[in-house]
Amino acid sequence: MAQELRTVEQPARQVTGNERGAERPVFVPPADIYETGDSIVVLCEMPGVASDAVDITLERRVLTIRGRGADQQYSGYQRVYTEYAAGDYERVFTLSENIDRDRIEASEADGVLHLVLPKAAPAKARRIELKSV
Amino acid sequence: MPLADFPRLEVDPFLELRRMQSEMNRLFSGFSAAAAREFPPVNIWLGDNSVVVTAELAGVSRDDVEISLQDEVLTLAGARQPRVKQQDAKWHRRERAYGTFSRTIQLPFRVDPDKVQARYQDGILEIELERLEADRPKKIQIRAAGAER
Numbered sequence: 001m002a003q004e005l006r007t008v009e010q011p012a013r014q015v016t017g018n019e020r021g022a023e024r025p026v027f028v029p030p031a032d033i034y035e036t037g038d039s040i041v042v043l044c045e046m047p048g049v050a051s052d053a054v055d056i057t058l059e060r061r062v063l064t065i066r067g068r069g070a071d072q073q074y075s076g077y078q079r080v081y082t083e084y085a086a087g088d089y090e091r092v093f094t095l096s097e098n099i100d101r102d103r104i105e106a107s108e109a110d111g112v113l114h115l116v117l118p119k120a121a122p123a124k125a126r127r128i129e130l131k132s133v
Numbered sequence: 134m135p136l137a138d139f140p141r142l143e144v145d146p147f148l149e150l151r152r153m154q155s156e157m158n159r160l161f162s163g164f165s166a167a168a169a170r171e172f173p174p175v176n177i178w179l180g181d182n183s184v185v186v187t188a189e190l191a192g193v194s195r196d197d198v199e200i201s202l203q204d205e206v207l208t209l210a211g212a213r214q215p216r217v218k219q220q221d222a223k224w225h226r227r228e229r230a231y232g233t234f235s236r237t238i239q240l241p242f243r244v245d246p247d248k249v250q251a252r253y254q255d256g257i258l259e260i261e262l263e264r265l266e267a268d269r270p271k272k273i274q275i276r277a278a279g280a281e282r
Contacts, residue, residue: 030229032229036223045256046256047191072176077179078180080241114216
């Protein structure tokens with residue numbers, strides 16, 4: 001259904017390198033994906049990403065989620081203990097279902113992206129009549 | 134052909150071993166880090182007379198976090214509630230954890246409980262604590278021996 005475009009299962013929050021050339025790490029955000037009768041819901045954990053810093057694209061069936069985390073800098077302060085790093089998030093899924101892209105809803109609350117992808121109505125089977133010659 | 138004419142071995146026979154070793158180290162370091170990871174992960178920033186504690190609390194709503202302070206021990210406790218209400222949901226991926234958490238953080242000095250500020254935005258909690266006035270280091274002036282007379 002929601003196949004991730006990676007052959008090896010990536011543990012959550014793993015640094016996958018950086019394409020932008022900056023020193024910021026890029027994390028794979030942990031995600032919950034479930035399906036209801038009429039839609040697919042994606043919950044993606046991206047702490048530090050403001051709602052206007054999220055970039056979601058759906059091309060054919062490839063869903064790409066990107067988030068740019070806010071910088072963590074306090075002037076006059078020095079970091080003395082670190083358990084997490086500020087960085088960007090990126091994850092790509094392939095959906096096995098057609099999505100009605102006009103009705104996609106995205107919201108963010110408390111650093112979690114909430115994406116509702118309504119399934120497209122199945123294409124109606126067309127009956128082809130044979131004309132008698 | 135004399136032995137000396139043989140081309141020097143260009144291939145390091147231990148290269149593969151070393152590669153395997155580093156691969157194993159990488160695998161196991163990731164494993165132990167994941168097992169030892171506490172929730173929420175915190176960063177601590179130190180200023181002149183204040184300290185900032187930031188924590189990643191994605192998915193925890195503001196009302197579900199409880200911050201308490203006792204002397205120089207800060208406690209973050211709360212619960213992460215699942216947002217899924219549908220009972221008939223078919224799960225494709227479940228990577229996020231839910232449940233209660235509690236974490237204590239030892240601060241580097243005693244802080245003034247009346248001057249604590251906490252902000253919460255986009256899943257990042259930021260707590261700014263000021264050092265207790267009585268606990269601040271005092272500058273001691275050295276009097277010149279000759280000035281006393």
